[in-house]
Amino acid sequence: xxxxxxxxxxxxxxxxxxxxxxxxxxxxxxxxxxxxxxxxxxxxxxxxxxxxxxxxxxxxxxxxxxxxxxxxxxxxxxxxxxxxxxxxxxxxxxxxxxxxxxxxxxxxxxxxxxxxxxxxxxxxxxxxxxxxxxxxxxxxxxxxxxxxxxxxxxxxxxxxxxxxxxxxxxxxxxxxxxxxxxxxxxxxxxxxxxxxxxxxxxxxxxxxxxxxxxxxxxxxxxxxxxxxxxxxxxxxxxxxxxxxxxxxxxxxxxxxxxxxxxxxxxxxxxxxxxxxxxxxxxxxxxxxxxxxxxxxxxxxxxxxxxxxxxxxxxxxxxxxxxxxxxxxxxxxxxxxxxxxxxxxxxxxxxxxxxxxxxxxxxxxxxxxxxxxxxxxxxxxxxxxxxxxxxxxxxxxxxxxxxxxxxxxxxxxxxxxxxxxxxxxxxx
Ligand SMILES: Cc1ncc(COP(=O)(O)O)c(C=O)c1O
Ligand SMILES: NCC(=O)CCC(=O)O
Numbered sequence: 001x002x003x004x005x006x007x008x009x010x011x012x013x014x015x016x017x018x019x020x021x022x023x024x025x026x027x028x029x030x031x032x033x034x035x036x037x038x039x040x041x042x043x044x045x046x047x048x049x050x051x052x053x054x055x056x057x058x059x060x061x062x063x064x065x066x067x068x069x070x071x072x073x074x075x076x077x078x079x080x081x082x083x084x085x086x087x088x089x090x091x092x093x094x095x096x097x098x099x100x101x102x103x104x105x106x107x108x109x110x111x112x113x114x115x116x117x118x119x120x121x122x123x124x125x126x127x128x129x130x131x132x133x134x135x136x137x138x139x140x141x142x143x144x145x146x147x148x149x150x151x152x153x154x155x156x157x158x159x160x161x162x163x164x165x166x167x168x169x170x171x172x173x174x175x176x177x178x179x180x181x182x183x184x185x186x187x188x189x190x191x192x193x194x195x196x197x198x199x200x201x202x203x204x205x206x207x208x209x210x211x212x213x214x215x216x217x218x219x220x221x222x223x224x225x226x227x228x229x230x231x232x233x234x235x236x237x238x239x240x241x242x243x244x245x246x247x248x249x250x251x252x253x254x255x256x257x258x259x260x261x262x263x264x265x266x267x268x269x270x271x272x273x274x275x276x277x278x279x280x281x282x283x284x285x286x287x288x289x290x291x292x293x294x295x296x297x298x299x300x301x302x303x304x305x306x307x308x309x310x311x312x313x314x315x316x317x318x319x320x321x322x323x324x325x326x327x328x329x330x331x332x333x334x335x336x337x338x339x340x341x342x343x344x345x346x347x348x349x350x351x352x353x354x355x356x357x358x359x360x361x362x363x364x365x366x367x368x369x370x371x372x373x374x375x376x377x378x379x380x381x382x383x384x385x386x387x388x389x390x391x392x393x394x395x396x397x398x399x400x401x402x403x404x405x406x407x408x409x410x411x412x413x414x415x416x417x418x419x420x421x422x423x424x425x426x427x
Contacts, residue, residue, distance in 0.1 A: 002047050007035045023059070023156040029379045029394045031386075039066030041405035044391060052391040053410050057401040059393075060265040063244055063324075063353060064314040065405025071269045071310040078306035084298060091305035098312050099267065099275060103238075103248050105257045109277025110286060111300040115239035115264030116144025118274035119202065121294045122260045123148055126200030126233035128292035129282050134194060136201040136232075138181045139163075140210030140367040140397075143202055143237050143262075151176040154209030159395040181207055182215060182365045184222045195230035200260075205250035208240040208399035210370045212349045212356025220256040227259070233282065239264040239274070240399065243315045244324075245352030253352065269311030271304035320404060324353035327411060328402045331355065334415040342422040344377070355400045357392075370397065377425055384421025390414050 011018035017025040019033070026033045034046040042065055044052045057063065064071070078091075092111060100106050112118050123135050123146075135148055142155035150157055150165040151173050157163050164173065177194065179186050181203075191198065205220055207213040227234040236258040241250040243266045251257055260278035267273050277283055287293045298304075314320070332348035332355050339346030347362025349355060358364050359381070360373035378396040385392055390413075392400060 001049075002035075004034045004046055004048060005032060007047065008032045021156070022160060023393075023395060023398070026394050028159045028396075029382045031383060033394070041065040041067075042403060042407070042410050050389065052386070052389050053406070053414055054391045055400045055402070055414075056391060056393050056398075057403055058265075058270060060240055060244070060401060061268060061270045061311070063266055063401070063403055064311065065403045068269075068311075068314065068405075070314055071307050074269075074306045074310035075271075075303055078303045081302065083303055084301055086297065089300065089302045089305070091302050091309060092300035095267070095300070095305045095309055098309060099263070099277070102243070102312065102316065103251065103261065105251060105279075106261060106275075106277040107280040108283035109275050110283070110294065111305075112274040112276065112294075112296055113272045113298055113301075113304075114144065115237075115262065115274045116146055117296070118239065118262035118264055118276040119143040119149060119235075119237055120146040122235050122262050122276045123200055123202065124294065125260065125276075125282060125286060125292055126235065129285050130199045130231065130233065132197050132199035132232075133175050134177055134197045135175065135199055136177045136179060136187075136190065138203055138207070139178050140181060140213075140370065141202075141204045141207055141237070142209035143204075144239075147172045148176050149202075152178045154207070154397055156395070158210065158397050181210075181213060181367055182219055184219060187223060187226055191226045191230050191232075195226075195232070198230060198232045200233035200235050201227055202235040202237055204240060205236045205238065205254060205256070206241050206245060206351045206354065208354055210367055210397050211358060211364070211373075212351070212354055212399035213364060213367075213370065214349055214351050215254065216365055220254050224256050224258075233260055234258045235260045235262065237262045240354065241351075242266055243312065244354055244401070246321050247316055250351075266311060266315070267308040268304050269307035271301070271307045272298075273301075273304045273308055314404070321352050324402050324404060325350065327404075327406050327408075328353060328355050330408065330411050331402065331414065332357070334411070335418055338415065338419050338422050341419075342426065344422055344425060345374070353402045355402065357400065359396070380425055381418075381421050384424050385414075385417055388417035388420060390417045
């Protein structure tokens with residue numbers, strides 16, 4: 001039998017860190033990653049046959065559980081007709097109609113192949129449309145690996161201690177202004193000073209790449225007002241929150257409408273997909289109707305569209321998000337009770353299908369509070385859970401994801417594992 005260790009040994013000389021995306025490498029928690037053989041519902045099985053209850057969900061898309069038959073069968077049907085056409089296809093039109101019906105601010109949209117492409121394209125549009133150069137992002141937010149975004153970035157960039165990456169030209173980094181999340185005064189001050197040069201502001205409406213930090217009441221509304229006042233494009237990066245915190249994403253959950261939105265992952269059902277879109281007068285400036293260029297050989301791929309459409313059908317079922325939030329509440333409330341019992345400083349957040357677990361006192365609303373949490377306790381907890389067959393994201397700076405496939409029994413088993421893993425923290 002192939003072992004995880006053997007595969008990792010083979011992988012390391014071939015791929016940087018032995019992986020195709022840094023967050024998979026376990027560097028920040030120590031140890032070696034497992035290699036997944038198969039996934040179904042709430043579970044992953046590694047090549048050694050060990051089963052894990054999975055709260056990563058392929059970093060987002062598996063909101064209805066792994067290998068859902070409705071999605072798999074849609075893909076199987078689609079592949080019979082071909083894998084890529086390079087011409088328009090009907091499924092793209094249905095996809096655009098479906099997204100627009102779920103997220104009405106998407107008056108026009110363009111499909112791409114990843115979240116990174118969606119955000120890079122959205123800021124090019126903001127710059128092209130306003131004729132301005134600067135963009136604003138938030139410390140600890142992650143928008144993929146485009147040059148403009150690897151400045152005080154969250155997720156793996158933060159996990160590996162390179163929030164501002166070498167290789168990003170200074171000229172590019174200088175055009176990215178960063179703000180502290182949940183600090184309305186700082187945003188007002190920045191716009192008062194540089195508002196006339198700001199093309200757009202991009203934000204994760206619920207921050208999910210510095211653990212999970214929701215916006216404070218009125219915060220998104222304030223940013224909406226500032227952007228309107230100063231003629232800057234407000235971009236909600238809903239790659240994580242889209243179709244997860246509510247069918248209409250965070251913009252529906254909080255009732256704040258951006259000018260542009262970016263989506264990814266979930267609308268591919270596990271295939272490589274992203275999308276950006278929003279106001280018609282902005283989107284009409286994209287080629288071929290307008291001069292701002294953006295393209296993609298595989299964009300709107302028929303197999304990916306079939307998977308995504310099947311996924312969105314599942315997510316649109318009445319009560320889907322309510323059920324996700326109920327499951328999430330069972331998990332985070334259970335974790336909090338256990339932490340209290342074991343005398344561990346601990347707090348949680350929950351928004352729809354995404355949650356945060358913090359080894360520190362709450363409520364955590366600021367980036368500094370996230371980084372002040374006990375990262376070492378998290379590492380030990382992570383491994384305690386992994387040993388007991390529960391897979392959390394291998395970093396203290398990632399949100400957790402609940403899926404509709406997690407049963408009460410799965411959550412109870414997770415809590416039983418957490419009880420032991422927390423007890424062991426004292427050892
Ligand atoms: C909020 C957000 N934006 C953008 C991205 C980038 O997406 P991708 O990894 O598909 O390029 C991610 C996730 O990785 C994300 O969480
Ligand atoms: N929350 C961060 C991600 O989902 C990133 C996944 C990856 O880069 O592999």
